[in-house]
Amino acid sequence: MGLTVLVLVAAFAFGRLAGGPGPLAAPSVRRVSLVVAALGVHLAEPLVAAEVAYSYPMCMAISATLMVQFAAGNLRTPGVALAAAGVCANALVVVVNGAMPVSESAAARAGISVERLALDTDSRHEPLDGATRMAPLADRIPVPIPGHREVDSLGDVAIAAGAGLYAFSAAYRRRGIFTESGIMNRWEPAERC
Structure with a gap:
């Protein structure tokens, strides 16, 4: 999560610097209720985890399904498909393993102790080992972010990149890069949304 926040802030700031001052022109998105529903599923999962077996893999599968539907309605919006692919990658590895495998050696490189990971008491995470399926995901x-160290997956990186691409396109004032037709116009800004 820290990586996504860092990328969002940096992409937005870079977009404002590169595009100059002026009003924001965020690309429009449709069916935002699907993203809200996916977040709601994640917020509700800890409340039912004790009563529902495999609640976390089910939560991830539902979120991925909702994000695919959201992405299908917003294919021309910068970053949406990339973020949805990241959610799907995370869901896939969680569903096939029952939890998100975490590399203890990557955690050590990020400056996180094994005790702090608490993999033996965390139902959402498990140690990455030889029995892990789809280990590359x-x-x-x-990710040793100052003040917030974490270990991320390829899916997390895709989510951060997609969110950053959207934030940049929202902050960049000269909208000629992201036009409805997908054609780049270097000389004249596209019409405002």
Whole structure:
């Protein structure tokens, strides 16, 4: 999550610097209720985790389904498909393993102790080992953000990149890069949304 926030802030700031001052022109998105529903599923999961077996994999599968539907309605919106692919990658590795595998060596490289990971008491995460399926999609990328160290997956990186692309396109004032037809116009800004 920290990586996504960092990328969002940096992309937005870079977009404002590169595009100059002026009003924001965020690309329009449709069916936002699907994203709200996906977030709601994640917020509700801890409340039912004790009573519902495999609640976390089910939560991830439902979220991925909702995000695919959201992306299908917003294919021309910068970053949406990339973020949805990241959610699907995370859901896939969680569903096939029952939890998100975490590389303890990547955590050590990020500056996180094994005790702090608490993998033995966390039902959403498990240690990455030889029995892990789809290991390349697991949490194995150390991200030593100052003040917030974490281990991320390829899906997390895709979510951060998609969110950053959307934030940049929202902040960039000269909208000629992202036009409805997908054609780049270097000389004249596209019409405002």
